[in-house]
Amino acid sequence: MQENGKRTEVLRFAPSPNGWLHLGHACSALFAYETAKELHGRFLLRIEDIDVGRCRPDYEAAIYEDLAWLGLDWEKPVRRQSEHFVDYEAALKRLREMNLVYPCFATRKEITDAIARSGIDPRNWPTDPDGAPLYPGIYKDMAPAELNRMMWEGRNYAWRLDTERALTKAEEIAGTPLTFVEEGEGPNGETGTCTVEPALFGDVVIARKDVPTSYHLAVTVDDAIQGVTLVTRGQDLFPATYVHRILQVLLGLPEPRYRHHRLIRDTAGRRLSKSARDMGLRELRAAGKTPADIRRMVGF
Numbered sequence: 001m002q003e004n005g006k007r008t009e010v011l012r013f014a015p016s017p018n019g020w021l022h023l024g025h026a027c028s029a030l031f032a033y034e035t036a037k038e039l040h041g042r043f044l045l046r047i048e049d050i051d052v053g054r055c056r057p058d059y060e061a062a063i064y065e066d067l068a069w070l071g072l073d074w075e076k077p078v079r080r081q082s083e084h085f086v087d088y089e090a091a092l093k094r095l096r097e098m099n100l101v102y103p104c105f106a107t108r109k110e111i112t113d114a115i116a117r118s119g120i121d122p123r124n125w126p127t128d129p130d131g132a133p134l135y136p137g138i139y140k141d142m143a144p145a146e147l148n149r150m151m152w153e154g155r156n157y158a159w160r161l162d163t164e165r166a167l168t169k170a171e172e173i174a175g176t177p178l179t180f181v182e183e184g185e186g187p188n189g190e191t192g193t194c195t196v197e198p199a200l201f202g203d204v205v206i207a208r209k210d211v212p213t214s215y216h217l218a219v220t221v222d223d224a225i226q227g228v229t230l231v232t233r234g235q236d237l238f239p240a241t242y243v244h245r246i247l248q249v250l251l252g253l254p255e256p257r258y259r260h261h262r263l264i265r266d267t268a269g270r271r272l273s274k275s276a277r278d279m280g281l282r283e284l285r286a287a288g289k290t291p292a293d294i295r296r297m298v299g300f
């Protein structure tokens with residue numbers, strides 16, 4: 001979209017309605033909202049509710065209420081991911097046709113057992129940026145006939161990206177090593193043109209048997225469908241950008257720029273979690289705090 005000959009920036013805040021909003025969310029929402037205003041861009045709100053077991057309508061209603069109370073407004077209708085599974089299914093199908101994903105039947109116990117058998121001290125086994133042990137590759141090289149048999153038997157599985165193959169393919173498509181532009185800062189000061197380091201996540205889960213997507217796939221597809229030009233979010237999600245860049249190239253989607261922001265921490269220096277009640281927007285409001293107080297508390 002054009003405005004005075006310049007491209008209109010599109011930004012979004014994309015919370016998951018699986019808890020009440022806290023100061024960390026207020027920081028993220030205001031960061032996106034104020035940046036959009038500064039750039040004379042558009043601000044979208046997206047509800048990331050693919051985890052139908054954990055997301056609740058009252059949490060979603062509270063998101064609208066809390067953000068409106070903070071003084072934000074956003075374009076309507078709001079995109080709710082649970083209404084768009086067909087879009088993610090189509091993307092997954094493309095990745096399957098490219099032979100870059102494989103079904104993985106491993107239970108958590110099988111993964112722990114495989115790590116125990118590896119001869120490497122489990123405490124030294126590498127973990128991904130979310131703290132989960134890197135996938136030890138069980139089921140990766142299984143014959144297609146055997147994989148099909150297990151799927152027909154009705155066993156539970158997840159679709160994993162064969163990350164090494166996916167990166168090789170993506171680099172072949174792009175004709176260069178993959179990078180992205182960071183306009184803010186990653187958790188280790190990464191800024192400017194950053195090189196994709198996919199090994200950090202290993203063979204990441206891209207979809208599940210019952211839900212044809214994961215956070216990584218849905219966020220990548222949606223940012224493209226919604227024309228997001230500048231992705232803003234907390235630094236905890238900086239490494240996820242490596243996965244998102246690979247998916248963008250494989251799926252032929254446009255490349256947004258990124259601006260990751262610092263995380264709000266509690267008084268003990270810990271990252272806020274959904275259970276951090278004293279930092280909850282509802283609690284703070286009930287205790288008499290105003291939107292201006294909240295802005296000050298998160299640095300706006």
Ligand code: GLU
Nearest residue numbers: 014015016048219232233
């Ligand atoms: N839904 C994600 C969360 O609540 C944020 C997604 C994103 O900004 O990329 O943490």
